[in-house]
Amino acid sequence: MIWNKALRTQLFADLAAIDEIRYLSMDFGQVDDSYLSEETPHPPIITPAILLSDIREERTSSDKDLDRYQLTFTVRLLIDDARFATATAPQVHLVAYDNALALSERIITLLLSLNPRMTLESRSEAQLRDSLRQYNLSFSLTSNF
Incomplete structure (x- = not known):
């Protein structure tokens, strides 16, 4: 078995070392539709x-x-930034988008460096609501027993 307390602890410790990350957790539905309703316009995350x-x-x-x-497993990177805009937006808006992409690249580089058998399977981007954007980074790790 691969998924165990030691691997979860290592992943969390390494991801928590990224200074920009302000909230790190297992996914318990914190940004699912029930949290993104009109009654709770913002998810319970930072x-x-x-x-x-x-x-x-x-x-x-x-x-x-x-x-x-x-x-x-999937790493869901969530960024709430109202400055995402079109390519003709002021430069500060485009820089914010570039920073989000750079953060996703840092996460990919970090996780791929943890184990030589770790691979990035897919990467996608979606807007969940208003300014809340999600970057899905799907990884796989094969045991060598």
Whole structure:
């Protein structure tokens, strides 16, 4: 098995070392639709935030003498910045967007450096509500047992 307390602790410690991150947690639905309703217009997080979600571990070996597992998880980077705008926006708005991209790149570089078997599977960007943007960074890690 790959996902355990030691790996979770290591991931959290390394991600918490990124100075810009103000909230780090497992994903317990903090930014789901129920939190983003009209009654609660802002999620109960402080951004930039990281939520670890979609954690799955599967046995990938059919050989009974070899236990090989693959762990997949998503790092949800959330940034609440009302300055995101079009390409014709003032330069300060574009710099804010570039900073968000740079932060996602730092997270990718950090996680890929943790283990040589860690890979970035996908990367996507979405706007959740108003100025709240989400960057999904999906990773996988294969055991070598």
